[in-house]
Amino acid sequence: MSDKTLLHLNLIQLVYAYALILLSVSLARFRQIGQERQMLWASIRMVVQLLAVGYLLQLVFTVRSPLMVILILLTMTGFSLQVMGSRIKRRMPHFYRIMGSSIMIGCGGVTFYFCLLVVGYTPWYDPRYLIPLAGMIIGNSMNGASLAAERLTSEMRERHDELETALCLGATARQAAEPALRTAYRAALIPTMNTMAATGIVALPGMMTGQILSGTEPMLAVRYQIAIMCAITASVAITAFLILLQGYRGYFTQADQLRNTP
Amino acid sequence: MAPSLSTPLLQLQQLTTARNFLTDITWSCQAGELTAVIGPSGGGKSSLIRLINRLEDPSDGQILLAGQDIRELPPPLLRQRVGMMLQKAFMFEGTVLDNLQQPFRYRKEALPGAEHPNLLRSIGLARLSPDYLQRDARTLSGGEQQRVNLARALINRPELLLLDEPTSALDRPTTDSLGQTLLEICRSEGLAVIMVTHDLRLARRISDQTIYLEAGRIVEAGKTAELFARPQSEDLRTFLAEPEEQEA
Numbered sequence A: 001m002s003d004k005t006l007l008h009l010n011l012i013q014l015v016y017a018y019a020l021i022l023l024s025v026s027l028a029r030f031r032q033i034g035q036e037r038q039m040l041w042a043s044i045r046m047v048v049q050l051l052a053v054g055y056l057l058q059l060v061f062t063v064r065s066p067l068m069v070i071l072i073l074l075t076m077t078g079f080s081l082q083v084m085g086s087r088i089k090r091r092m093p094h095f096y097r098i099m100g101s102s103i104m105i106g107c108g109g110v111t112f113y114f115c116l117l118v119v120g121y122t123p124w125y126d127p128r129y130l131i132p133l134a135g136m137i138i139g140n141s142m143n144g145a146s147l148a149a150e151r152l153t154s155e156m157r158e159r160h161d162e163l164e165t166a167l168c169l170g171a172t173a174r175q176a177a178e179p180a181l182r183t184a185y186r187a188a189l190i191p192t193m194n195t196m197a198a199t200g201i202v203a204l205p206g207m208m209t210g211q212i213l214s215g216t217e218p219m220l221a222v223r224y225q226i227a228i229m230c231a232i233t234a235s236v237a238i239t240a241f242l243i244l245l246q247g248y249r250g251y252f253t254q255a256d257q258l259r260n261t262p
Numbered sequence B: 001m002a003p004s005l006s007t008p009l010l011q012l013q014q015l016t017t018a019r020n021f022l023t024d025i026t027w028s029c030q031a032g033e034l035t036a037v038i039g040p041s042g043g044g045k046s047s048l049i050r051l052i053n054r055l056e057d058p059s060d061g062q063i064l065l066a067g068q069d070i071r072e073l074p075p076p077l078l079r080q081r082v083g084m085m086l087q088k089a090f091m092f093e094g095t096v097l098d099n100l101q102q103p104f105r106y107r108k109e110a111l112p113g114a115e116h117p118n119l120l121r122s123i124g125l126a127r128l129s130p131d132y133l134q135r136d137a138r139t140l141s142g143g144e145q146q147r148v149n150l151a152r153a154l155i156n157r158p159e160l161l162l163l164d165e166p167t168s169a170l171d172r173p174t175t176d177s178l179g180q181t182l183l184e185i186c187r188s189e190g191l192a193v194i195m196v197t198h199d200l201r202l203a204r205r206i207s208d209q210t211i212y213l214e215a216g217r218i219v220e221a222g223k224t225a226e227l228f229a230r231p232q233s234e235d236l237r238t239f240l241a242e243p244e245e246q247e248a
């Protein structure tokens, strides 16, 4: 790690940065949007949360205990579940069990594959790599995962007549649900595909920008970015796949009947 | 168990459902017989036939198909033997041909082409000409979709056919000729039909037996001619008297 090129941000400089928030708040006040307090409050939350994470990471980096790292990863998963659960109004049967296991297998699997095979550092639990990479993978997969879950619920509802017709014609539950699953999977993958296609042109990814700012050579930063995009795509694909694979079952009984879902 | 001559094709034994209040339904019918199910709206007619191909299960009682408890059969297989035409005619995306091929896709069998005799037979029985095969199923009229729905239910060559309001979107001449065909398939191929209908004239003309269902119970049942000629209960008398006037 070469810290030499890294420009330090001292407190005064941060205060200058925070002045930009105050500027935004006064603009909002001028237009009387009535949200100035919320804006200030949100900015304070941001500062406090980031500082807290910073201290936590610093602690974790010095302790370097695998147990602690795992605990942090689980907490991250828990938070992501809670966020998704609150964002989705109509949840499929067994929502938390299905989402939790899919994220753990999908995001977790890809994270470890990525850390061990692609980046290949030791020890495997080195928090300096594992935590930010896992965070990036989970954070970026959440959108795809909730899209899959949300779309499955609405498809199963809208396609009620189609599902029943298919069952009457001798389809298994799986066959009847196939069109709904296809639509939901497509919906889950589209944002990730769009992001991939737009990367570098419309948006410079945060990780790459951060690396470049902290002194990494652009080509190396780009390589990392390519690798992480691949990991995110795979993680979305696997997680959404697992959610749908388990999710549709809850709408049927063992006898290939549609269950009455509230 | 091999079905003997005396075993009815279908036996309903003391069926009761918790959710939609069907109570103590006992009934049986033979191969080649056409049964009409009539009764006021919300009386449980659809709920009853949905039990027979296991779209739903009763909370009590059992259903025997050729002497075998239907719960012993894998549901997809049961639903091939017991065809069903739902009250709402759902059309899959694509042509009428695509719709008729759907059951073969589920069974992963070779798809019958537009010339296949079985396919032509089904659409013929449903009073559709072969020109319809290439039409977009979703742009057909309600009555045409209903006939595609019937053709699709016939294509698995079921032993028993459940029909939920098969003629509700058809005019009188089409209804009559379709009814006639149903009766002919029953007689010539030993197909048993259970038909839910509001069309009392149709029920009276083609059915062998009639079940009158009200508030989830069989109020009266028996030979159609007798039931229509001499209704025993006050409810059935009122029911038979009213709708005929509306239709006229």
Ligand SMILES: Nc1ncnc2c1ncn2[C@@H]1O[C@H](COP(=O)(O)OP(=O)(O)OP(=O)(O)O)[C@@H](O)[C@H]1O
Residues within 6 Å of the ligand: A260, B019, B020, B021, B040, B041, B042, B043, B044, B045, B046, B047, B048
């Ligand atoms: N999935 C369901 N959940 C709750 N109640 C239901 C359900 N399906 C049917 N019911 C109720 O069961 C009763 C019987 O309904 P059913 O559809 O069998 O009547 P029907 O005789 O077919 O009426 P119609 O002639 O109007 O089609 C109705 O009161 C209905 O509200």
Ligand SMILES: [Mg+2]
Residues within 6 Å of the ligand: B045, B046, B047, B087, B164
């Ligand atoms: Mg009905």
